Amino acid sequence: MNIPKRLGWIPGGIALAVLIWFTFSTIGADRPIGASTGIAYMGAWFFGLQNSEYFQHIKNSGSWEVIFLIGVLIGGFLTSVFITKTFKFRILPPLWKKHKNNSPASRLIWSFIGGFMVVFGARLAGGCTSGHFLSGASQTAVSGLLFGGIVIVVLILTGRLFYKNL
Amino acid sequence: MNFNIVEFFNQTIDLIHKQHHGSIPLILFIGILFGVIIQWSRVDTFDKIAGFAMLHGFKVPKMLFFSIGIASIGLYFMIKMGWAHYHIKPIVLGGILIGGVIFAIGMAILGLCPGTGPVAVSEGNMDVLTGLIGGLLAGALFTYLYPDLKSIIGPNFGKVTLTQLVNHDWFIFIYGALLIFIAFWLPEREVEEEVGEI
Numbered sequence: 001m002n003i004p005k006r007l008g009w010i011p012g013g014i015a016l017a018v019l020i021w022f023t024f025s026t027i028g029a030d031r032p033i034g035a036s037t038g039i040a041y042m043g044a045w046f047f048g049l050q051n052s053e054y055f056q057h058i059k060n061s062g063s064w065e066v067i068f069l070i071g072v073l074i075g076g077f078l079t080s081v082f083i084t085k086t087f088k089f090r091i092l093p094p095l096w097k098k099h100k101n102n103s104p105a106s107r108l109i110w111s112f113i114g115g116f117m118v119v120f121g122a123r124l125a126g127g128c129t130s131g132h133f134l135s136g137a138s139q140t141a142v143s144g145l146l147f148g149g150i151v152i153v154v155l156i157l158t159g160r161l162f163y164k165n166l
Numbered sequence: 167m168n169f170n171i172v173e174f175f176n177q178t179i180d181l182i183h184k185q186h187h188g189s190i191p192l193i194l195f196i197g198i199l200f201g202v203i204i205q206w207s208r209v210d211t212f213d214k215i216a217g218f219a220m221l222h223g224f225k226v227p228k229m230l231f232f233s234i235g236i237a238s239i240g241l242y243f244m245i246k247m248g249w250a251h252y253h254i255k256p257i258v259l260g261g262i263l264i265g266g267v268i269f270a271i272g273m274a275i276l277g278l279c280p281g282t283g284p285v286a287v288s289e290g291n292m293d294v295l296t297g298l299i300g301g302l303l304a305g306a307l308f309t310y311l312y313p314d315l316k317s318i319i320g321p322n323f324g325k326v327t328l329t330q331l332v333n334h335d336w337f338i339f340i341y342g343a344l345l346i347f348i349a350f351w352l353p354e355r356e357v358e359e360e361v362g363e364i
Contacts, residue, residue: 009225012207013232013349019199020237024250029188029196032253035280039298043305045177048168054312063181067190069284071197072204076288079205086208089290093212093277094360099220108296110275115297117272118279119304124265124319126255129273130281133230136255138237140328140341143257147266152227154270159219162274166220 005084020138031064032135035072036122038065043119099163201285210285212277212293213357219274223357228349235345242329242338254325261319 007015022028041062044055055062080087091104100106122128125147127136133151136144160166168174179190188196204210209226217223244250273279276297278286283301286294308315329337 007203007207009207009229009232009349012203012209013229014236015199015203016229016233017236017240019196019203020233021240021244021250023196024241024253025244026249026251029193030251031187033196033200033281035284039280039301040305040308042174043302044309045174046167046169046302047306047310049306049309050177052309052312054309059181060185063178064185064187064193066178067182067193068197068200071194071199072201072281072284073197073288074194075198075201076205076210076285077201078198079202080289083202083206084208084289086205087289089292091291091293093216093291093293095213095217095220095222095357096277104293107293111293111297112300114272114274114276115283115294115300116304117268117300118276118283118297119272119301120308121265121267121269121272122280123305123308124261124315125269126258126261126265126319128269128281129230129279132255134234134237134281135253137234137345138241139252139254140238140242140338141254142326142328143255143262145328146257147262150263150266151270151273154267155219155274156221158271158274159216159221163216163220166222 003083016134020134024135029064031061032131032139033068034061034065034127034131034135035069036065036119036128036131037061038069039119040123042066099165200281201288204282204285205289208359210278210282210289211359212286212291213359215279215282216274216277217357219277223355224352225356228352231345231352232349235342235349238345239338239342252325252327254327256325257323258319259321259323264318 020033023033037058041058049055092107096107132144132147137148182190207229208214209229214223214226218226241250245252278294283294283298287298
């Protein structure tokens with residue numbers, strides 16, 4: 001049997017919906033999917049902030065999401081090696097080369113800044129694409145829909161302003 | 167700073183055992199499936215996510231809207247049957263507005279978000295690894311500054327859902343159908359796939 005090398009958005013979307021159901025269900029984890037709390041939890045732990053108010057506030061969600069993200073790394077790695085065959089060490093994304101520049105140093109610095117903003121912003125908002133949008137909007141949560149709306153508008157605006165030769 | 171990984175995992179696993187949100191193997195299983203789905207659909211790439219920011223390709227929003235549309239209808243009835251519970255995040259207006267803007271600018275630049283980022287790292291994107299390090303620092307700084315940031319994050323308008331506001335079963339079908347419609351309505355255009363280089 002030949003397994004397809006890529007999933008289209010329809011099978012991918014259905015699979016993701018089933019995973020949301022399973023994660024929410026009482027036979028699953030009885031909680032939503034989330035990722036940014038896990039990263040904040042790890043960062044705060046490494047910097048010895050376990051006794052701070054915020055760490056105490058997020059330690060349950062954060063610890064769950066750390067284990068979740070380890071699973072994500074395993075699943076992503078195995079799929080990239082055995083199914084999509086895309087595993088390769090690299091720095092410059094093709095689209096960055098086309099619309100920004102040719103410099104690995106510039107890409108690494110901007111990635112650092114971008115990653116910093118993504119997690120800081122997600123913690124201010126109380127969630128990210130997974131927590132607010134995927135899990136939140138699936139429950140028709142106003143907070144998630146508001147976050148999703150703002151993110152789509154600002155994402156496209158930044159795309160216009162930050163990149164060139166569009 | 168404390169990089170004692172053994173101590174980190176001991177404490178993390180301990181915290182999970184005190185909750186009722188699944189065993190370690192179950193959580194790992196959910197994570198693995200998430201990684202497989204995201205990687206297999208290739209929505210874990212800079213080209214797909216920043217490509218959407220540049221309006222070159224729409225696979226990411228199509229898959230997201232489609233998935234939420236289907237999930238919302240099923241989840242509504244699962245909750246009604248008692249097979250699942252609501253887990254609603256509060257409307258912290260300042261936090262969502264300011265955080266949403268910062269998050270989105272970062273997402274357009276990094277080309278990834280906290281869930282898809284680790285998938286990109288797992289297939290060898292070293293640039294995203296520096297993004298992850300930036301994210302860890304941001305998490306620590308946010309934790310440190312939290313007492314001062316609280317006034318920006320509030321006011322809290324509570325945990326509100328549209329289904330609560332409308333309070334009729336039919337609403338969830340309209341909501342789900344609308345999201346699925348948006349998924350089909352968005353252009354089929356996709357960024358052509360190339361493997362990046364060092």
